[in-house]
Amino acid sequence: MKRVFTAVMVSLAAAVLAVISGCxxxxxxxxxxxxxxxxxxxxxxxxxVLHGVQLAVSEWNAKGGVLGKRIVIIAGDDRAxxxxxxxxxEKLANQGVCGIVGHYNSHCSIAGSRIxxxxxxxxxxxxxxxxxxxxxxxxxVFRSCGRDxxxxxxxxxxxxxxxxxxxxxxxxxxxxxxxxxxxEFKKSIAALQxxxxxxxxNVMPAVEIxxxxxxxxxxxxxxxxxxxxxxxxxxxxPDLVYxxxxxxxxxxxxxxxxxxxxxxxxxxxxxxxxxxxxKAGGIATEGSYFTFGPAVEDMPEAGRFYGSFKARYGExxxxxxxxxxxxxxxxxxxxxxxxxxxxxLVSVLHSQKFxxxxxxxxxxxxxxxxxxxxxxxxxxxxxxVPVKVEAALE
Numbered sequence: 001m002k003r004v005f006t007a008v009m010v011s012l013a014a015a016v017l018a019v020i021s022g023c024x025x026x027x028x029x030x031x032x033x034x035x036x037x038x039x040x041x042x043x044x045x046x047x048x049v050l051h052g053v054q055l056a057v058s059e060w061n062a063k064g065g066v067l068g069k070r071i072v073i074i075a076g077d078d079r080a081x082x083x084x085x086x087x088x089x090e091k092l093a094n095q096g097v098c099g100i101v102g103h104y105n106s107h108c109s110i111a112g113s114r115i116x117x118x119x120x121x122x123x124x125x126x127x128x129x130x131x132x133x134x135x136x137x138x139x140x141v142f143r144s145c146g147r148d149x150x151x152x153x154x155x156x157x158x159x160x161x162x163x164x165x166x167x168x169x170x171x172x173x174x175x176x177x178x179x180x181x182x183x184e185f186k187k188s189i190a191a192l193q194x195x196x197x198x199x200x201x202n203v204m205p206a207v208e209i210x211x212x213x214x215x216x217x218x219x220x221x222x223x224x225x226x227x228x229x230x231x232x233x234x235x236x237x238p239d240l241v242y243x244x245x246x247x248x249x250x251x252x253x254x255x256x257x258x259x260x261x262x263x264x265x266x267x268x269x270x271x272x273x274x275x276x277x278x279k280a281g282g283i284a285t286e287g288s289y290f291t292f293g294p295a296v297e298d299m300p301e302a303g304r305f306y307g308s309f310k311a312r313y314g315e316x317x318x319x320x321x322x323x324x325x326x327x328x329x330x331x332x333x334x335x336x337x338x339x340x341x342x343x344x345l346v347s348v349l350h351s352q353k354f355x356x357x358x359x360x361x362x363x364x365x366x367x368x369x370x371x372x373x374x375x376x377x378x379x380x381x382x383x384x385v386p387v388k389v390e391a392a393l394e
Contacts, residue, residue, distance in 0.1 A: 029072045030065065030340060032057070032330060033092035034323075035085065035102030035112060038077035041218055041248045044276050045104055048317025049126055050075060053101050055309055055320075056327035066334050078103055082111045089115035097121065098340040099333075101326040104319070106130035107176035113141050120342035122349055124330055126322035129270065130180040134366040140346045142363055144326040144356070145319070146372030148177070151269055151291040152184025154374040155242070158289070158387075160192050160204060162376075163265060165239035169211035171229065171253070173245030179214070181269045182244030210236050218248040226256045238264050246271040250288075251281035258284040265289065273318040278382060288379045295375075295386050296321050296357070305357035325356030 034053045036046035050073075057071045065071050074095050076088035085108035092100060093115055099122040103109040109128035116123040117138040125133065125143045129151065134141055159165050170186060172178035189207050211233060216224035233241070241257065241264045243250055250272040257266065267289040278285050296302045296316060305324055309316050330345075332354045337344040354361045362370045376387040 028069055030067065030069045030334065031072050031074050031095065031097045032327065033074050033076060033095070033097035033100040033102065035076045035078055035088050035092065035100055035108070036104040037080035037108075038075065040079045041220075042080045042104065042246060044274055045127070045247075045271075045317065045319065046077070046080075048274075048320045049102065049104055049323040051309070051313045051317065052126070052320040052323030052325075053327040055305070055312060056324045056331065059308075060331050066331050067338070067340070071331065076102075078105075078108045078112070080105050080108065082107045085109075085111040086115065088112065093119045093121060098342070099123070099330045099345060101126060101323055101330065103128065105175065105177060106133055106180065109133050109141075110136070110176065113138055116140055120346065122330060122333070122342060122345045124326040124349075126326045127270075127319045128177070130177050131184075132176070132180065134368050138367075139350070140342065140367075142326075142329075142349060142367035144322045144329065144358075144361065144369060145270075146293070146374055147368060148181045148184045148269070149187075150372050151374045152181060153188040154376065155185055155267060155269070155289075155291050156188030156192060158291075158376045159240055159242070159267060160189065160207060163240060163289075164205075165207055165265075166205050167208050167210045167236065167238040168240045168242055169213075169233055169236075169238045169264070170209055170242045171211075171213050171215055171245070172243070173217060173249045174214045175217075175245065177269075177271060178243075178245040180244070182212075182242070185242055185244065210238050215245065215249055215253065218252060223252045226253060230256055230260055230262070233262055233264065234260055237262070240265045240267055243268040243272075245269075247274040247277035248280070251277050251279075251285065254281045254284040254288060270318065273377065273384060275315060275317075278379065278384075285379045286382070289387070290377050291374050292318065292377050293322075293358075293375070294373055298386075299358055301355070301359045302357040321357050325358055325361060328356045329354040329361055 036049040038046040076092050078085040078088045089112035104127045106128040109125045123141050129148045131147050170182050172182040213229040270292045272290050273292045333345045333348045337348045377384050378387050
């Protein structure tokens with residue numbers, strides 16, 4: 001019995017060592033995890049994230065890898081589901097990754113961060129914009145994108161000062177991201193309200209929120225009916241419908257608005273910035289506004305990334321450059337630290353600056369990038385085109 005017990009313990013120790021050695025110096029590989037919705041309604045967004053990381057890793061491996069070792073990607077499909085994200089996080093941690101690029105959705109990043117924090121694995125999300133993600137007090141969480149309190153302010157400024165709205169309907173898709181973005185937009189609208197009794201030509205008109213609702217999600221390609229929330233708008237005719245949510249629901253929403261001949265402008269956040277939105281929404285997407293980062297081709301440092309990505313994958317996804325930069329930052333941190341231990345990587349990420357396709361990347365103590373520019377975009381001629389209104393928030 002003792003020999004059997006000893007043999008089992010030796011086998012288990014060997015298995016654990018095999019996992020750990022992927023990062024802790026004994027193996028020939030450095031493993032990094034990628035977590036995103038690789039299947040389901042948001043699979044296109046997830047593949048965009050994965051492709052960005054793949055490009056960064058291929059460039060590093062072509063130069064000999066990092067710390068003299070080949071870099072290997074371990075991908076996890078969270079299906080845009082919070083419970084799946086938690087499971088994926090556990091699997092990635094147990095497979096010996098040194099850090100994670102992901103997740104895509106805010107609720108998934110928050111769920112996974114609990115595991116990564118327990119293991120002290122650096123997590124860099126390329127797309128999770130909900131402020132709560134970096135407000136948890138976790139030292140190991142970072143993001144290469146901006147925050148919803150930033151883009152909510154840019155959206156509200158544009159809606160009030162450029163579109164001159166006085167009536168707005170605010171909808172969300174029920175996710176952590178969607179609810180949070182809608183709330184940040186409402187807060188910013190409230191902050192722009194004129195003081196009571198203020199008059200004069202330079203005083204902006206008051207804005208009334210005439211309707212609010214949480215929309216049902218698109219499931220397995222089945223579009224829900226939004227009649228109950230849209231029909232009352234026919235008589236109200238708000239100047240703007242603002243939507244906090246993702247591209248599957250956004251496409252359905254603009255189609256339903258067009259069917260009802262609503263004249264309201266439509267505006268959303270960064271999560272509708274996907275070619276699937278244009279395809280699924282068709283002509284109804286024309287004129288839509290949304291907030292996002294600057295165009296990749298307009299970024300001085302992004303030329304090489306732009307050419308390489310298009311040559312390898314074709315269409316550049318909205319978050320491809322953000323995931324590319326997240327991977328570049330993680331790999332540079334490993335190189336600077338000279339070791340793959342999580343606490344060392346976290347320390348380097350907080351204390352040093354990094355270079356990416358979007359330029360210099362520098363994190364604050366919460367793990368947010370210090371400079372997060374947002375611009376307003378519009379669908380014009382079936383394409384995403386930046387509007388010449390920009391705000392850079394420190």
